Amino acid sequence: MTVLFLHNTLTRRREVFVPLDPRHVRVYVCGPTVYDLAHIGNARPAVVFDVLVRLLRRLYPRVTYVRNITDVDDKINARAAATGEPIAAITARTAADYHADIAALGVLPPDVEPRATQHIAEIITIIERLIASGHAYAAQGHVLFSVPSYPAYGQFSGRSPDELLAGARVDVAPYKRDAGDFVLWKPSPPDLPGWDSPWGRGRPGWHIECSAMSWKHLGESFDIHGGGADLIFPHHENEIAQSLSAFPGSRFARYWVHNEMLNVDGAKLSKSLGNFFTIRDVLAKAPAEAIRMALLRAHYRSVLDYSDAAVAASRADLDRFYRAVERTSPVEAEIPAAVLDALCDDLNTPAAFAAMHTLADRAMAGDAGASGGLLAAGKLLGLLGSAPEAWFRGGEDAGWIEAAIAERLAARKARDFARADAIRADLASKGVALEDGPAGTTWRRA
């Protein structure tokens, strides 16, 4: 059995992954809040955890992957108020857009995609348990989690409650007993989404949703909880406080996996800096696989600098891989050990790519097994999913290109190289690169 190592945020070290039940691995990842198109930064966790789940499926007989959708949130409400579009329309459309965008990036759907609004009953149940056990209290239509009731609060994210207070940036609401207490339930006026509850009509706070949805679909204890590193505090700290307080004796998530942030051209995504791109924006400019590979080019726990140059480099790598597979027809092969080992070493995708380059070298030299191994590795990573023919020459009608190649061939036979080169230059200006080989001239999209 291949051993999988994962860096666990809980212990801040690399650990051997041992599932609670080796016959059934359970994973929860925080999904999007659906109020606007997903940006390229949102794509990183989607792709990273897609690779992790693909790997887990390779290693274990059964994996349940839950990735939620947050469809009740003040940002959604604000968007509706600003645009006049009904909330239900915003969330439905944005969720559909999200699905389309990440599917284009080769991200497979999760097994369960729970929505917060469909788990109000579970949310209320957990809140009631927290109140009954003294971990939460109702005040002025709100229900708040009592941070002092959970002594380990702050341990996960490495903060003490005192420093959290010192760093608090918002005014403390008068109904809070302790400045650090956070909201589990808040009252909703008639014009906002709300559900009847023991505390009046209201809506859930953000953190409680994930505690409720993971509980419903994976149980009190499960294996892996993932998300972006920016969620460590407060979101995941709060989830842990809620779930462990509501279910004493449970473990909640045993391994916490966090992807680092993504910068664009060296800076954090920001609309004012002009480096804020949606997934849709970048898909319009480059092949989806090149974008996916660019997102896996750095280790998931390192800051990734996304740029056109990174996408171009990824595309060049993919060209090389596809060329190798095209040159030497692959035979059915297992995932090469070097690639599997790299991925099992805390998802070391850069090392996996290095191993794939070695396979490509061998495939270029005629090794059909290496070619098959390269393809198998690509499949595990969600890459090399096209036929080389489609990758290099897919798309529009190529008749005019073939005609130009024929004309250039005639010119070459007549040793009219000026004419031949002019034709080649013309094709190049139209994004078509020619390659003369022993078997004739081939072309590809540059």
Next chain:
RNA sequence: GGUCCGGUGGCAGAGUGGUGAUGCAGCGGACUGCAAAUCCGCGAAUGUGGGUUCGAUUCCCGCCCGGACCUCCA
């Protein structure tokens, strides 16, 4: 201010207590009418000052630099 993470060749980016992957770029060569692709070869890096050690890029401490987080941003 607090907490955390990181600083590896021109660029991207792994790894390691004992000759520092991989890719791109560069240089030389083969092939080609010339290119492209492919192949062969070459040069090129561990922020800084200490400590531990036979030996440190790796472990520890200081400094400098960069980044993230600090109550609802993946």
